[in-house]
Amino acid sequence: MARARVAFVTGGTRGIGKAISARLRTAGYQVAAGYAGNDVAANAAADELGVMVVKGNVGNFGDCARAIAEVEAALGPIDTLVNNAGITRDAMLHKMTPEQWNEVIYVNLASIFNMSRNVIEGMRDRGFGRIINISSINGQKGQMGQANYAAAKAGVIGFTKSIAMENAKKGITVNAIAPGYIDTEMVSAVPKDVLDKIVSGIPVGRLGMADEIARAVAFLASEDSGFITGSTLTMNGGQYMPS
Numbered sequence: 001m002a003r004a005r006v007a008f009v010t011g012g013t014r015g016i017g018k019a020i021s022a023r024l025r026t027a028g029y030q031v032a033a034g035y036a037g038n039d040v041a042a043n044a045a046a047d048e049l050g051v052m053v054v055k056g057n058v059g060n061f062g063d064c065a066r067a068i069a070e071v072e073a074a075l076g077p078i079d080t081l082v083n084n085a086g087i088t089r090d091a092m093l094h095k096m097t098p099e100q101w102n103e104v105i106y107v108n109l110a111s112i113f114n115m116s117r118n119v120i121e122g123m124r125d126r127g128f129g130r131i132i133n134i135s136s137i138n139g140q141k142g143q144m145g146q147a148n149y150a151a152a153k154a155g156v157i158g159f160t161k162s163i164a165m166e167n168a169k170k171g172i173t174v175n176a177i178a179p180g181y182i183d184t185e186m187v188s189a190v191p192k193d194v195l196d197k198i199v200s201g202i203p204v205g206r207l208g209m210a211d212e213i214a215r216a217v218a219f220l221a222s223e224d225s226g227f228i229t230g231s232t233l234t235m236n237g238g239q240y241m242p243s
């Protein structure tokens, strides 16, 4: 019998990432969920979902190499990488500190290189791989208070297209998903008056649910999606429709 596919989901113990870990587990994957520091949430996710959890800073190349080696030693080669980990440090540019800029660029963008670089050679050797990068509506359209986040999330899309081209002949697909405002802790941190204004601009009339994003990830991870690569799937309730 073929071995179960192995998936690594960064930021996989909370928010959208937790829903992705759960979906992939249900679909029969062995799942490793990365997390930065919240041990309580990580242990709860491990118990609840039956996933391996692995701690490290995705903004640090050495941490990513170590975490991937640990996962591959425990579960086998990684077939599917979901680059989901992300943070916000919202501030208008005229108030943004260099630390707020750098933290978001490292965690949300450098991470995509740090993780992908450490799995790509194995995927190429084996002739199969799926990389799914979580971008954002705000990387597509820009957002007040998010010059750092929007720059990183737009960078994720450029990275996705380039790596898709480089690896298309090797059975590897690389795609991005650009979620809109999803009902997570990250979005509930937006001041209520601002969030109300944002939700009033969503044609579907509500926030998205984490599992709605997770279902799309499961499809892009599957064998059925082999002809889709380099794409950005916009999932935002109609809030923004790039051409």
Ligand code: CAA
Binding pocket: 088, 090, 091, 092, 095, 135, 136, 137, 138, 143, 144, 145, 146, 149, 179, 180, 181, 182, 186, 187, 190, 191, 193, 194, 197, 198
């Ligand atoms: N949409 C519409 N208006 C916005 C806005 C937004 N996203 N963000 C700020 N504004 C408006 C405010 O309502 C306010 O308007 P008024 O002057 O008419 O009241 C004006 O801009 C200035 O805002 P603040 O008074 O809040 O200014 P501040 O300097 O105290 O704070 C801020 C600025 C930190 C950017 C704060 O407004 C904020 O947190 N905004 C939300 C930014 C945001 O959308 N973040 C998304 C986080 S979720 C995420 O990132 C996930 C994802 O991928 C979608």
